[in-house]
Amino acid sequence: MVQAVASAPPRLTARGTTAAATVVVEDVRKSYNDVHALNGVSLQVPQGTVLGLLGPNGAGKTTLVRTLTTLLRPDSGRATVAGYDVVRDAEALRASIGLAGQAAAVDDYLTGLENLEMVGRLYHLPKGEARRRAVDLLERFELSDAGARRASTYSGGMRRRLDLAASLIAYPPVLFLDEPTTGLDPRSRVGMWEVIQGLVDDGTTVLLTTQYLEEADALADRITVIDHGAVIAEGTAAELKRQSAQSVLSVQVEHDADLPEARAILGRLGQQEPHVDEQERRVSVGTDGGSEVLASAVRDLDAAGVRIADLGLRQPTLDDVFLALTGHAAENGGSQDDDADGESARGGV
Amino acid sequence: MTSIAVPAPTSSNKLSWVVSDALVMAKRNIIRMSRRPDYVIFSTIQPVMFIVLFNYVFGGAIATGTANYIDFLIPGILIQTVLFGSFNTGVGLAEDLKAGMIDRYKSLPMSRSAVVAGRIIADTLNNAFQIVLMLGVAFLIGFRFHGTPIESLGVPLIALMFSVPFLWVAAAIGVTLKSAEAVQSAGFLWLFPFTFVSSAFVPVETMASWVQVLAENNPVTIVIDAVRGLTYGDPSMSAIWQSVAWSVGLTVVAAALAVDRYRRV
Ligand SMILES: Nc1ncnc2c1ncn2[C@@H]1O[C@H](COP(=O)(O)OP(=O)(O)OP(=O)(O)O)[C@@H](O)[C@H]1O
Numbered sequence: 001m002v003q004a005v006a007s008a009p010p011r012l013t014a015r016g017t018t019a020a021a022t023v024v025v026e027d028v029r030k031s032y033n034d035v036h037a038l039n040g041v042s043l044q045v046p047q048g049t050v051l052g053l054l055g056p057n058g059a060g061k062t063t064l065v066r067t068l069t070t071l072l073r074p075d076s077g078r079a080t081v082a083g084y085d086v087v088r089d090a091e092a093l094r095a096s097i098g099l100a101g102q103a104a105a106v107d108d109y110l111t112g113l114e115n116l117e118m119v120g121r122l123y124h125l126p127k128g129e130a131r132r133r134a135v136d137l138l139e140r141f142e143l144s145d146a147g148a149r150r151a152s153t154y155s156g157g158m159r160r161r162l163d164l165a166a167s168l169i170a171y172p173p174v175l176f177l178d179e180p181t182t183g184l185d186p187r188s189r190v191g192m193w194e195v196i197q198g199l200v201d202d203g204t205t206v207l208l209t210t211q212y213l214e215e216a217d218a219l220a221d222r223i224t225v226i227d228h229g230a231v232i233a234e235g236t237a238a239e240l241k242r243q244s245a246q247s248v249l250s251v252q253v254e255h256d257a258d259l260p261e262a263r264a265i266l267g268r269l270g271q272q273e274p275h276v277d278e279q280e281r282r283v284s285v286g287t288d289g290g291s292e293v294l295a296s297a298v299r300d301l302d303a304a305g306v307r308i309a310d311l312g313l314r315q316p317t318l319d320d321v322f323l324a325l326t327g328h329a330a331e332n333g334g335s336q337d338d339d340a341d342g343e344s345a346r347g348g349v
Numbered sequence: 350m351t352s353i354a355v356p357a358p359t360s361s362n363k364l365s366w367v368v369s370d371a372l373v374m375a376k377r378n379i380i381r382m383s384r385r386p387d388y389v390i391f392s393t394i395q396p397v398m399f400i401v402l403f404n405y406v407f408g409g410a411i412a413t414g415t416a417n418y419i420d421f422l423i424p425g426i427l428i429q430t431v432l433f434g435s436f437n438t439g440v441g442l443a444e445d446l447k448a449g450m451i452d453r454y455k456s457l458p459m460s461r462s463a464v465v466a467g468r469i470i471a472d473t474l475n476n477a478f479q480i481v482l483m484l485g486v487a488f489l490i491g492f493r494f495h496g497t498p499i500e501s502l503g504v505p506l507i508a509l510m511f512s513v514p515f516l517w518v519a520a521a522i523g524v525t526l527k528s529a530e531a532v533q534s535a536g537f538l539w540l541f542p543f544t545f546v547s548s549a550f551v552p553v554e555t556m557a558s559w560v561q562v563l564a565e566n567n568p569v570t571i572v573i574d575a576v577r578g579l580t581y582g583d584p585s586m587s588a589i590w591q592s593v594a595w596s597v598g599l600t601v602v603a604a605a606l607a608v609d610r611y612r613r614v
């Protein structure tokens with residue numbers, strides 16, 4: 001759906017080890033009355049890398065993005081973006097960033113082109129340059145045909161793309177994307193990843209929040225998981241996955257009534273407390289065992305008279321990591337539930 | 350990738366951005382207004398309808414002491430219309446503050462005053478347009494200036510000047526309440542008494558005595574008296590100076606309040 005800015009070669013370099021950090025957050029706190037939205041967050045985003053900020057609803061992701069884009073003042077702690085302090089150098093900081101917030105900032109009564117030009121002018125680009133980039137971005141986001149139409153006639157995905165295009169009009173060195181692909185269809189989402197990847201290849205530093213573990217996995221050099229306003233895990237996708245068990249044993253039962261029995265059996269076979277998804281009638285547990293665990297599971301479940309709909313042993317996904325860390329599954333915002341375990345290698349029985 | 354860099358803020362370009370950013374926002378608002386049927390109706394059909402209704406419905410009943418009610422009516426209706434036009438300012442700003450848009454504006458290196466100032470500039474132009482439109486329609490149904498060309502020119506200018514502080518007051522309310530509906534209600538609460546307890550539609554002498562005290566000291570009355578004097582070719586210099594003083598004083602206070610409120614959003 002969306003064309004890549006530049007062809008995105010596979011990333012082989014280990015980034016961020018030597019480069020200076022472009023975003024630095026040190027013990028930032030922010031409360032709303034008695035809600036500690038940020039409870040002492042520290043993190044760094046090296047130049048030219050993508051940090052995926054992962055967390056359930058209400059974790060504090062948006063609050064952190066708003067703090068780093070000068071929309072909110074932290075109660076305490078320190079944060080800098082591109083060397084500018086979010087409080088003291090707020091004005092200079094704003095000239096170096098692009099923001100696509102969680103709610104699309106699109107002016108319904110303006111055309112797509114007018115929207116982009118206006119934002120360009122507000123970054124103080126000369127008129128001609130603002131228009132040139134606006135036309136270019138419309139093309140890149142496959143909105144050229146709709147560029148002369150009012151944004152009120154755009155579909156949700158088109159608005160989201162226009163919003164993202166607006167955040168890019170100044171070619172900012174640092175980009176903040178708050179759930180950039182929420183509401184996009186899978187094809188547009190992959191297209192958006194390519195655009196973001198292209199920007200990163202050109203040296204842009206990106207901090208993006210997401211509820212899609214798959215997205216963080218595909219895009220982020222490093223992932224920071226936050227919950228209740230605090231960082232609970234940090235690392236590359238592979239590192240995070242290694243923190244959880246070697247594999248996940250997962251069973252779906254035919255009847256709700258069998259769930260407790262299945263839970264008990266998997267509890268005996270696994271290394272952790274099993275997780276029960278009642279809606280899916282599925283029980284899963286981390287295990288370090290191999291196919292013999294699978295065999296035991298079949299035998300024990302069968303002996304107990306539990307009817308199995310699906311049974312498998314698979315690689316842990318970030319979902320499992322998330323589950324282990326927060327005690328609840330990542331919420332997918334209701335719009336995506338089909339492709340969350342894209343990499344699971346399921347050995348069905 | 351970068352060809353032309355985004356200029357960094359310095360003390361000198363920040364000053365010029367106060368103006369250029371406000372103009373960018375004003376342009377955006379004018380485009381929006383022209384594309385919104387509700388705005389277009391509010392600012393064209395409604396004032397014309399008021400002139401026609403007031404003139405033909407009340408014209409016979411209200412004794413104004415002059416032969417021609419329309420000459421009495423037009424200054425009042427000009428001021429009333431531009432004051433009520435401030436609804437647009439408050440409602441428009443409240444809409445701008447809704448999720449999304451305002452976050453983008455506040456994350457841009459644009460001047461802090463531009464969102465509000467751009468709204469005021471656009472609405473002042475809209476008021477100027479309405480004043481000219483109303484004078485044109487009034488002329489067709491018998492309204493005449495009785496003073497010199499300079500005095501006549503003073504009529505639209507003072508009306509426009511006096512509209513500005515009310516736009517700022519409405520802006521302050523809009524940024525404070527942040528909801529179009531709340532701004533509407535608040536507008537009715539303060540604008541109705543303000544405009545009707547004045548010499549806008551009936552001579553103050555015809556009102557109940559305690560209301561007369563309020564009406565006489567209402568800046569709206571002072572401004573309408575100034576405009577009326579200019580229309581009749583019998584200008585009151587003191588009313589004109591007081592109008593200027595009220596306009597400037599109210600603008601300074603209300604603008605400071607509105608920009609301060611916006612910064613806190
Ligand atoms: N303006 C506010 N007033 C009061 N509480 C707030 C405000 N904004 C956020 N919060 C609270 O702060 C916490 C963090 O919210 P935040 O929006 O940062 O979460 P999030 O991680 O972005 O969630 P989501 O995934 O739902 O977007 C929540 O408990 C939220 O209720």
Ligand SMILES: [Mg+2]
Nearest residue numbers: 061062063102
């Ligand atoms: Mg959020």
